[in-house]
Amino acid sequence: ETGVTQSPTHLIKTRGQQVTLRCSSQSGHNTVSWYQQALGQGPQFIFQYYREEENGRGNFPPRFSGLQFPNYSSELNVNALELDDSALYLCASRGTSGQETQYFGPGTRLLVL
Amino acid sequence: GENVEQHPSTLSVQEGDSAVIKCTYSDSASNYFPWYKQELGKRPQLIIDIRSNVGEKKDQRIAVTLNKTAKHFSLHITETQPEDSAVYFCAARRSNQFYFGTGTSLTVIP
Numbered sequence: 001e002t003g004v005t006q007s008p009t010h011l012i013k014t015r016g017q018q019v020t021l022r023c024s025s026q027s028g029h030n031t032v033s034w035y036q037q038a039l040g041q042g043p044q045f046i047f048q049y050y051r052e053e054e055n056g057r058g059n060f061p062p063r064f065s066g067l068q069f070p071n072y073s074s075e076l077n078v079n080a081l082e083l084d085d086s087a088l089y090l091c092a093s094r095g096t097s098g099q100e101t102q103y104f105g106p107g108t109r110l111l112v113l
Numbered sequence: 114g115e116n117v118e119q120h121p122s123t124l125s126v127q128e129g130d131s132a133v134i135k136c137t138y139s140d141s142a143s144n145y146f147p148w149y150k151q152e153l154g155k156r157p158q159l160i161i162d163i164r165s166n167v168g169e170k171k172d173q174r175i176a177v178t179l180n181k182t183a184k185h186f187s188l189h190i191t192e193t194q195p196e197d198s199a200v201y202f203c204a205a206r207r208s209n210q211f212y213f214g215t216g217t218s219l220t221v222i223p
Contacts, residue, residue, distance in 0.1 A: 033211070042119075042202050042213030043157065056209035059114075090156065100145045100164075100206065104156040 003027055004093050004105035012111045013081050021076040021108045025093035032074040033102065034066060037088040049074055086112045115140040115207045119214025126193050127222050134217045136203035137185040143205040143212075146186050148177060151216075152199045160201075161188070193221045 003026035013019050025032050031050045035043035045058035049068035063079040072093070078085055088109050094102040116139040126132050138146075144165040149157035163170045163177045163186065170177050174193075179186040190197055198221045203214040 035213075040216070042117075042204075042215050043211075045210050045212065048209050050209075058210065101147070101159060101162065102211070103159070104149075106156045 004029075004091065004103050006089075006091055006105040006108050008108060009106065010109045010111075012113065014113050015081055015083060017081050017112075018077065018079045019081060019110060021078075021089050021091075021110075023074045023076070023091035023093075023105055025072045025074065025091075026103055029093035029095050029103075030072050031094045031102075032068055032072065033092045033094075034074070034076045035090040035092065036060075036085075037090055037107070039087070043090055046076065081112045083112050086110060115143055115205055115210070115212040117203060117205050117212045117214045119203050119217060121217060122215065123218045123220075125220045125222060128193060128195060130193055132188075132190045132193055132197070132219055132221075134188045134201055134203070134219075135185060136187070136205075136214050137183075138205040138212070139184065140205070140207050141181070141184065143207040145206040146177070146179060147204050147206075147211075148188050149202045149204065150199045151202065157202060190219075193219075195221050195223050197221050 005024045033048040034046040037043045048056040052068045065077045068074045088107045090107045092102040092104045119136045147162035150160045151157045176189045200216045204211045
Protein backbone atom coordinates (compact mmCIF):
# COMPACT_ATOMS: atom_id res chain seq x y z
CA GLU A 1 0.00 0.00 0.00
CA THR A 2 1.05 3.61 -0.61
CA GLY A 3 1.61 6.20 2.10
CA VAL A 4 -1.26 8.35 0.83
CA THR A 5 -4.16 8.56 3.27
CA GLN A 6 -7.60 10.15 2.99
CA SER A 7 -10.35 11.03 5.41
CA PRO A 8 -13.13 10.37 5.94
CA THR A 9 -13.65 7.01 4.23
CA HIS A 10 -17.37 7.52 3.75
CA LEU A 11 -19.64 10.53 3.95
CA ILE A 12 -23.34 11.19 3.46
CA LYS A 13 -24.55 14.72 2.76
CA THR A 14 -27.73 16.32 1.50
CA ARG A 15 -28.10 18.46 -1.57
CA GLY A 16 -26.96 22.06 -1.05
CA GLN A 17 -24.56 21.24 1.77
CA GLN A 18 -20.81 21.73 1.73
CA VAL A 19 -18.14 19.09 2.23
CA THR A 20 -14.40 19.04 2.95
CA LEU A 21 -12.28 16.01 2.11
CA ARG A 22 -8.71 15.57 3.29
CA CYS A 23 -5.61 13.97 1.86
CA SER A 24 -2.21 13.34 3.37
CA SER A 25 0.42 12.85 0.70
CA GLN A 26 3.21 10.32 0.70
CA SER A 27 6.38 11.45 2.44
CA GLY A 28 8.55 13.51 0.10
CA HIS A 29 5.75 14.20 -2.36
CA ASN A 30 4.91 17.84 -3.03
CA THR A 31 2.31 17.43 -5.76
CA VAL A 32 -1.27 16.37 -5.04
CA SER A 33 -4.03 15.77 -7.56
CA TRP A 34 -7.71 15.20 -6.90
CA TYR A 35 -9.99 13.00 -8.97
CA GLN A 36 -13.70 12.21 -9.07
CA GLN A 37 -14.57 8.63 -9.95
CA ALA A 38 -18.22 7.96 -10.67
CA LEU A 39 -19.44 4.38 -10.49
CA GLY A 40 -18.19 2.37 -13.46
CA GLN A 41 -16.07 5.22 -14.80
CA GLY A 42 -12.43 6.18 -14.85
CA PRO A 43 -11.08 8.88 -12.56
CA GLN A 44 -11.76 12.42 -13.79
CA PHE A 45 -9.12 15.05 -13.02
CA ILE A 46 -10.40 17.88 -10.80
CA PHE A 47 -7.23 19.86 -10.06
CA GLN A 48 -3.61 19.62 -8.99
CA TYR A 49 -1.60 21.45 -6.34
CA TYR A 50 2.15 21.93 -6.38
CA ARG A 51 3.86 23.63 -3.46
CA GLU A 52 0.58 25.15 -2.24
CA GLU A 53 -0.42 26.57 -5.65
CA GLU A 54 -3.06 25.21 -8.01
CA ASN A 55 -1.25 24.46 -11.27
CA GLY A 56 -3.78 22.50 -13.26
CA ARG A 57 -7.55 22.22 -13.37
CA GLY A 58 -9.97 19.93 -15.13
CA ASN A 59 -13.49 20.64 -16.33
CA PHE A 60 -15.10 21.18 -12.92
CA PRO A 61 -17.09 24.24 -11.76
CA PRO A 62 -15.70 26.77 -9.25
CA ARG A 63 -17.73 25.22 -6.42
CA PHE A 64 -14.96 22.60 -6.41
CA SER A 65 -12.01 24.24 -4.67
CA GLY A 66 -8.92 23.14 -2.86
CA LEU A 67 -5.99 23.94 -0.66
CA GLN A 68 -2.54 22.57 -0.10
CA PHE A 69 -0.72 23.13 3.16
CA PRO A 70 2.99 23.64 3.88
CA ASN A 71 3.31 19.94 4.80
CA TYR A 72 1.80 19.16 1.33
CA SER A 73 -1.39 17.69 2.71
CA SER A 74 -4.47 18.87 0.84
CA GLU A 75 -8.17 19.54 1.08
CA LEU A 76 -10.94 19.34 -1.49
CA ASN A 77 -13.98 21.50 -0.79
CA VAL A 78 -17.25 21.15 -2.63
CA ASN A 79 -19.98 23.75 -2.10
CA ALA A 80 -23.67 23.54 -2.96
CA LEU A 81 -23.60 19.78 -3.32
CA GLU A 82 -25.61 18.23 -6.12
CA LEU A 83 -26.85 14.66 -6.47
CA ASP A 84 -24.36 14.08 -9.32
CA ASP A 85 -21.49 14.82 -6.95
CA SER A 86 -21.99 11.37 -5.47
CA ALA A 87 -18.78 9.53 -6.31
CA LEU A 88 -15.49 8.21 -5.02
CA TYR A 89 -13.03 11.06 -4.54
CA LEU A 90 -9.41 10.06 -4.92
CA CYS A 91 -6.30 12.00 -4.23
CA ALA A 92 -2.93 11.06 -5.66
CA SER A 93 0.51 12.34 -4.78
CA ARG A 94 3.80 12.36 -6.61
CA GLY A 95 7.25 13.71 -6.08
CA THR A 96 9.22 16.57 -7.50
CA SER A 97 9.33 17.58 -11.12
CA GLY A 98 10.51 14.69 -13.23
CA GLN A 99 8.84 12.06 -11.09
CA GLU A 100 5.77 11.07 -13.00
CA THR A 101 4.47 8.14 -11.01
CA GLN A 102 1.51 9.06 -8.87
CA TYR A 103 0.20 7.05 -5.96
CA PHE A 104 -3.45 7.02 -5.02
CA GLY A 105 -5.07 7.18 -1.64
CA PRO A 106 -7.92 4.85 -0.70
CA GLY A 107 -10.57 7.43 -1.55
CA THR A 108 -13.57 9.01 0.13
CA ARG A 109 -16.96 7.75 -0.96
CA LEU A 110 -19.43 10.62 -0.96
CA LEU A 111 -23.16 10.09 -1.19
CA VAL A 112 -25.38 13.11 -1.76
CA LEU A 113 -29.06 12.62 -0.98
CA GLY B 114 -7.82 18.65 -24.09
CA GLU B 115 -6.75 15.03 -24.25
CA ASN B 116 -9.24 12.23 -24.98
CA VAL B 117 -8.38 8.65 -24.00
CA GLU B 118 -10.48 5.79 -25.32
CA GLN B 119 -10.17 2.27 -23.94
CA HIS B 120 -11.37 -1.08 -25.33
CA PRO B 121 -12.84 -3.48 -24.57
CA SER B 122 -15.02 -2.46 -21.64
CA THR B 123 -15.27 -6.09 -20.47
CA LEU B 124 -12.98 -9.04 -21.13
CA SER B 125 -13.22 -12.66 -20.03
CA VAL B 126 -10.35 -15.08 -20.52
CA GLN B 127 -9.55 -18.58 -19.38
CA GLU B 128 -6.85 -18.94 -16.78
CA GLY B 129 -3.49 -19.24 -18.50
CA ASP B 130 -4.57 -17.34 -21.62
CA SER B 131 -3.39 -13.86 -22.54
CA ALA B 132 -5.38 -10.63 -22.19
CA VAL B 133 -4.89 -7.49 -24.26
CA ILE B 134 -6.40 -4.09 -23.51
CA LYS B 135 -6.04 -1.21 -25.95
CA CYS B 136 -6.13 2.54 -25.54
CA THR B 137 -5.91 5.45 -27.93
CA TYR B 138 -5.15 9.07 -27.16
CA SER B 139 -5.68 12.23 -29.14
CA ASP B 140 -2.97 14.70 -28.13
CA SER B 141 0.54 14.09 -29.44
CA ALA B 142 1.88 16.19 -26.54
CA SER B 143 1.02 13.40 -24.08
CA ASN B 144 4.28 11.84 -22.98
CA TYR B 145 3.62 9.38 -20.17
CA PHE B 146 1.22 6.44 -20.11
CA PRO B 147 0.55 4.52 -16.88
CA TRP B 148 -1.72 1.56 -16.37
CA TYR B 149 -3.65 1.01 -13.14
CA LYS B 150 -5.38 -1.99 -11.66
CA GLN B 151 -8.35 -1.35 -9.40
CA GLU B 152 -9.91 -4.13 -7.38
CA LEU B 153 -13.43 -3.71 -6.07
CA GLY B 154 -13.57 -1.10 -3.33
CA LYS B 155 -9.84 -0.41 -3.47
CA ARG B 156 -7.57 2.33 -4.76
CA PRO B 157 -6.05 2.24 -8.26
CA GLN B 158 -2.62 0.63 -8.15
CA LEU B 159 0.06 1.36 -10.73
CA ILE B 160 1.08 -1.85 -12.48
CA ILE B 161 3.26 -0.60 -15.32
CA ASP B 162 4.02 2.62 -17.15
CA ILE B 163 5.78 3.76 -20.29
CA ARG B 164 7.27 7.02 -21.43
CA SER B 165 6.92 8.42 -24.92
CA ASN B 166 10.57 7.79 -25.80
CA VAL B 167 10.15 4.03 -25.29
CA GLY B 168 8.24 1.60 -27.51
CA GLU B 169 7.85 -1.34 -25.20
CA LYS B 170 8.31 -2.25 -21.55
CA LYS B 171 7.92 -5.57 -19.79
CA ASP B 172 7.64 -6.59 -16.16
CA GLN B 173 7.25 -10.33 -15.65
CA ARG B 174 3.80 -11.27 -17.04
CA ILE B 175 2.84 -7.69 -17.88
CA ALA B 176 3.96 -5.67 -20.89
CA VAL B 177 2.99 -2.37 -22.43
CA THR B 178 3.55 -1.25 -26.02
CA LEU B 179 3.32 2.28 -27.36
CA ASN B 180 2.87 3.42 -30.95
CA LYS B 181 3.33 7.18 -30.95
CA THR B 182 2.58 7.56 -34.64
CA ALA B 183 -0.79 5.88 -34.31
CA LYS B 184 -1.34 7.30 -30.81
CA HIS B 185 -2.20 4.03 -29.20
CA PHE B 186 -0.84 1.90 -26.41
CA SER B 187 -1.72 -1.54 -25.17
CA LEU B 188 -1.48 -3.65 -22.04
CA HIS B 189 -0.61 -7.31 -22.42
CA ILE B 190 -1.03 -9.80 -19.59
CA THR B 191 0.27 -13.32 -20.24
CA GLU B 192 -0.47 -16.51 -18.31
CA THR B 193 -3.44 -14.89 -16.63
CA GLN B 194 -4.40 -15.94 -13.11
CA PRO B 195 -7.67 -15.50 -11.20
CA GLU B 196 -6.06 -12.78 -9.07
CA ASP B 197 -5.62 -10.71 -12.25
CA SER B 198 -9.41 -10.20 -12.22
CA ALA B 199 -10.00 -6.47 -11.69
CA VAL B 200 -10.76 -3.25 -13.55
CA TYR B 201 -7.81 -1.90 -15.52
CA PHE B 202 -7.44 1.76 -16.46
CA CYS B 203 -5.07 3.33 -18.94
CA ALA B 204 -4.09 6.97 -18.64
CA ALA B 205 -2.18 9.60 -20.59
CA ARG B 206 -0.39 12.55 -19.10
CA ARG B 207 -0.30 15.91 -20.89
CA SER B 208 1.32 18.81 -19.02
CA ASN B 209 0.19 18.46 -15.41
CA GLN B 210 -2.95 16.47 -16.08
CA PHE B 211 -3.69 12.77 -16.27
CA TYR B 212 -6.55 11.65 -18.50
CA PHE B 213 -8.01 8.23 -17.82
CA GLY B 214 -9.78 5.72 -19.99
CA THR B 215 -13.16 4.35 -18.96
CA GLY B 216 -11.76 1.05 -17.74
CA THR B 217 -11.77 -2.62 -18.71
CA SER B 218 -13.29 -5.18 -16.39
CA LEU B 219 -11.15 -8.29 -16.72
CA THR B 220 -12.44 -11.64 -15.49
CA VAL B 221 -10.09 -14.63 -15.45
CA ILE B 222 -12.07 -17.86 -15.37
CA PRO B 223 -10.38 -20.67 -13.42
